[in-house]
Amino acid sequence: LHKAKNPGGAEFYLSCAQVEVTGKGTLAPTITASFPGTYTATDPGILVDIYDGNGTPNGGGYGYTSPGPSVVSCDDS
Secondary structure, eight states: OTTTTSTTOOOOOOOOOOOOOOSSOOOOOSOOOOTTTSOOTTSTTTSOOOBOTTSOBSGGGSOOOOOSSOOOOOOOO
């Protein structure tokens, strides 16, 4: 994220995951993501300055906001 303080500077390192969904649930998420199009160059978590005023990487004293939609919860309890 060291270059993410400028639009277009964020670098993505893609990885793959295999997920097995089991059970008899009927959840149909209302919030989904499609690629391309989920992110823009100025979204929080994509455009972020991780440095403080002294050039030290500390997130500027703020927590990191993950880009994209909310995580879907499948908990029905």
